[in-house]
Amino acid sequence: MTVTPPHDHLPGPVVVLEFSHEIPPRTFAGILPERVAEAGVRRIDPLACPGIADEVTALRTQGTHWASSVREAGRLPSAVLAYCSASALAAELVAALPEPGVPLILFDPEYPDRPAPQSLLEELAQGIDDSGERPPAPAITDLPPQQALAAAGAHLRSLVARSAPDLDRAVADELTAGQRAWMSFVLSASAAPPTAAVKPWHVFLSEKGTWAGAGEVPVSRTGESPRGLFTSPSVKAALFQVLALVGACR
Template sequence: MEFGNEVPRRTFDGILPDGWQERTLRIDPLHHPGLADGVVGTAEQAAYWAERITAAGPPPAAVLAYCSAVGLASALVEALPGPDVPLIVLDPAPAHPEAPQELLEELVQAMDESAEVPAITGLPASEALALGSSSLLSVVVACSSGLDEDILVELTGGQRAWLSFTLTAAEPAQTPPAPAYVLLSEGLDWPGSGQVYRVGVTAEELFRAPVVKELLTGLLATGRKEEACLPS
């Protein structure tokens, strides 16, 4: 799972074992259909992606995710048929309740620093998305007067999908994420389940450090945490 709208973008390309890039099915969680227009529960998102993974071929060797995708990735593993698929997460950070508000402020003020941002924290997710979407559209209209309304709505599609996903990710999970392996950069912690590896690199280096590639290669090769270790 990789978010395609990040700047700078994080991708597993630099740390996958040699030869695995062409064997990888990439999922952008923000590409779930209808996400920009309504709040979609984590279980429903997971079922959608599990169906497409199953249709694409045999069960995956592992599911890889990072940051706020940890909850969806954990639900995806549960939704996949057959034997358990290990979940490997890098710097997991489930969204906190204020994350949607912070994201909305970032999105709005990136277009117009003086624009007023509505308060959505504490609102039902569907109401928060509607209010946030209206705010985004109004800013785009102010910045792009004269454009057709359909075009203006389309221009905010990616932003609305991001806000929708964050609203769902920020809701308390009925079942806590349960990764098999957790790789952490410097200064981060993970209080949840799973075998934790502290790799001693910065968050910026995590997706390109050779030590991470070696560790990930071992985890994917063995599938058993007792045989995977940091290189000496």
């Protein structure tokens, strides 16, 4: 987690959850107001949770870990921002903070369902071997999460070994660590329904985004593409207004 000093006009920094190795990347850097971006941002990569590549950790436990990390870094956050499947983790992080009511701002929130890990495994396998001759991925949907991760990891390592039969196991582990971390996170997220204890302060949606609870929280339907949501000047201006309201209310 990287830390910069808190923003003068907010009671604490802004925490953002971003998948740092996503391709192509999505980052809040393009839409955070300059004064906030320069003076008060803490970035958390959900896939950097210790041991996540080898163990499926409950999403609530992950939220508690990151909340502790935030507390140790200094002042409590003024707001927490997250996108896509990091939304549920962000809610758990907010719920674990000692001060209630820290605003949660979501962008194109998604909540992985039960079939999501299987779909992800197929996608990751194709990324390693797209020859069309790779062995089928194991069925993991009905397995307990830890067994599912073990089966997925073994399959991914085997695909690496097919292209490099003499590769050392430790090297194969290293080469597949990112994929296994992603698989572990999705397994955790798909096993945990969104916490009802924390409702978003505001939701920003792209042209493809959806929000089932639109009547409960303010929703900005931007019309931007999923990537454009993170580069749009109009979204940046709207986020500035939301954060200004956060500062006024806290």
